[in-house]
Amino acid sequence: MPISIPLNATLQYSSPSSSSSSSSSSSLVPSSPLFSPIPSTTVSLTGIRQRCLRMVTSCVSNAQKSVLNGATDSVSVVGREQIRLGLPSKGRMAADSLDLLKDCQLFVKQVNPRQYVAQIPQLPNTEVWFQRPKDIVRKLLSGDLDLGIVGLDIVGEFGQGNEDLIIVHEALNFGDCHLSLAIPNYGIFENIKSLKELAQMPQWTEERPLRVATGFTYLGPKFMKDNGIKHVTFSTADGALEAAPAMGIADAILDLVSSGTTLKENNLKEIEGGVVLESQAALVASRRALTERKGALETVHEILERLEAHLKANGQFTVVANMRGTDAEEVAERVKTQPSLSGLQGPTISPVYCKRDGKVTIEYYAIVICVPKKALYESVQQLRAVGGSGVLVSPVTYIFDEETPRWSQLLSNLGL
Ligand SMILES: Nc1ncnc2c1ncn2[C@@H]1O[C@H](COP(=O)(O)OP(=O)(O)OP(=O)(O)O)[C@@H](O)[C@H]1O
Numbered sequence: 001m002p003i004s005i006p007l008n009a010t011l012q013y014s015s016p017s018s019s020s021s022s023s024s025s026s027s028l029v030p031s032s033p034l035f036s037p038i039p040s041t042t043v044s045l046t047g048i049r050q051r052c053l054r055m056v057t058s059c060v061s062n063a064q065k066s067v068l069n070g071a072t073d074s075v076s077v078v079g080r081e082q083i084r085l086g087l088p089s090k091g092r093m094a095a096d097s098l099d100l101l102k103d104c105q106l107f108v109k110q111v112n113p114r115q116y117v118a119q120i121p122q123l124p125n126t127e128v129w130f131q132r133p134k135d136i137v138r139k140l141l142s143g144d145l146d147l148g149i150v151g152l153d154i155v156g157e158f159g160q161g162n163e164d165l166i167i168v169h170e171a172l173n174f175g176d177c178h179l180s181l182a183i184p185n186y187g188i189f190e191n192i193k194s195l196k197e198l199a200q201m202p203q204w205t206e207e208r209p210l211r212v213a214t215g216f217t218y219l220g221p222k223f224m225k226d227n228g229i230k231h232v233t234f235s236t237a238d239g240a241l242e243a244a245p246a247m248g249i250a251d252a253i254l255d256l257v258s259s260g261t262t263l264k265e266n267n268l269k270e271i272e273g274g275v276v277l278e279s280q281a282a283l284v285a286s287r288r289a290l291t292e293r294k295g296a297l298e299t300v301h302e303i304l305e306r307l308e309a310h311l312k313a314n315g316q317f318t319v320v321a322n323m324r325g326t327d328a329e330e331v332a333e334r335v336k337t338q339p340s341l342s343g344l345q346g347p348t349i350s351p352v353y354c355k356r357d358g359k360v361t362i363e364y365y366a367i368v369i370c371v372p373k374k375a376l377y378e379s380v381q382q383l384r385a386v387g388g389s390g391v392l393v394s395p396v397t398y399i400f401d402e403e404t405p406r407w408s409q410l411l412s413n414l415g416l
Pocket residue numbers: 090091092093132133134150151152153154175176177256257258259279280281
């Protein structure tokens with residue numbers, strides 16, 4: 001039975017998804033013969049990131065009526081007491097999710113790895129359910145989970161723009177990868193370097209469209225449609241997609257890339273304009289749960305605060321140094337001449353009380369600053385340049401700000 005793919009009325013799934021890699025047995029066939037070349041774009045890395053974030057957030061903010069939404073429409077927040085947090089049960093994201101929570105002093109107590117429910121003693125009203133990432137998104141939409149940690153790629157692919165999904169924190173600092181179109185670096189593709197050039201190749205016609213192998217059967221067709229590429233079909237497989245072009249099954253693949261090794265080892269290359277989205281782990285919530293389930297908002301606030309405090313501190317060192325000076329203001333003036341020594345709000349400068357000839361004197365001042373890890377050596381050099389000595393460097397564990405911007409964003413997103 002055909003499954004309609006939301007957001008793209010011109011594409012129809014011609015046969016049910018199968019694990020076979022054959023493009024003829026499982027393909028998304030364009031019904032429109034029109035072809036329009038895509039505009040040329042040169043995108044900076046920051047530009048790509050912003051565009052991808054916009055894409056994911058717009059995916060999540062534009063309500064799309066879909067199979068998934070059908071499930072959500074019938075959802076009501078049932079009267080369970082516990083808040084449910086979905087964590088990846090296995091795979092790349094599983095251990096890192098637990099480690100991140102541990103770093104936030106949230107210790108997930110899982111009796112054994114095959115037990116799919118666990119507790120976090122620090123959050124007594126919350127239970128953890130271990131699920132496959134795609135099922136976390138599905139269960140957020142069906143109301144069976146309230147919060148979850150998954151990749152932005154999975155949010156985009158399985159959330160399909162459902163506005164009940166809210167991204168509470170979009171950058172948990174692990175699971176980095178991007179979803180990208182890749183083509184062979186040989187044969188007719190040897191000189192093709194951009195999506196525009198790929199789209200303009202004379203080979204793609206209604207009868208012989210560009211064949212793309214992908215596991216992203218929602219985002220793939222959407223990306224091609226958004227870029228005006230009409231002569232395209234899709235096939236799907238459960239893994240090892242990079243083999244498809246060499247096997248003659250596909251012309252291109254659309255898959256996740258992190259190190260790029262798998263592409264390289266299979267003689268494939270990425271092209272300019274071919275990045276569908278940038279992904280990393282995110283904290284996601286069900287809007288309905290946050291607005292209707294007792295305690296959910298307070299719980300997400302606590303988790304968010306802990307995450308922000310840890311993630312912010314993660315990039316910083318505390319630097320302490322001694323500096324000779326006549327008074328704290330004079331030392332402050334000297335320190336402020338250096339661009340990397342301003343700290344979070346400004347340097348803390350305090351007197352060092354030395355005992356000399358039986359008398360307590362102040363000849364030195366201690367300066368305490370937070371510096372970004374990346375700027376550590378530069379900061380030490382600047383400290384020395386203004387007379388700093390005995391420089392001590394230690395990691396920062398948490399930085400709790402007055403309030404996190406993401407919390408205000410969340411409240412305004414919820415209309416609160
Ligand atoms: N190189 C990578 N390849 C695939 N996923 C990556 C990569 N780097 C980070 N990720 C993240 O990890 C997630 C995939 O995790 P995992 O490997 O457990 O899932 P999977 O094997 O694709 O899932 P399933 O087995 O349910 O199909 C992706 O959704 C993405 O967010």
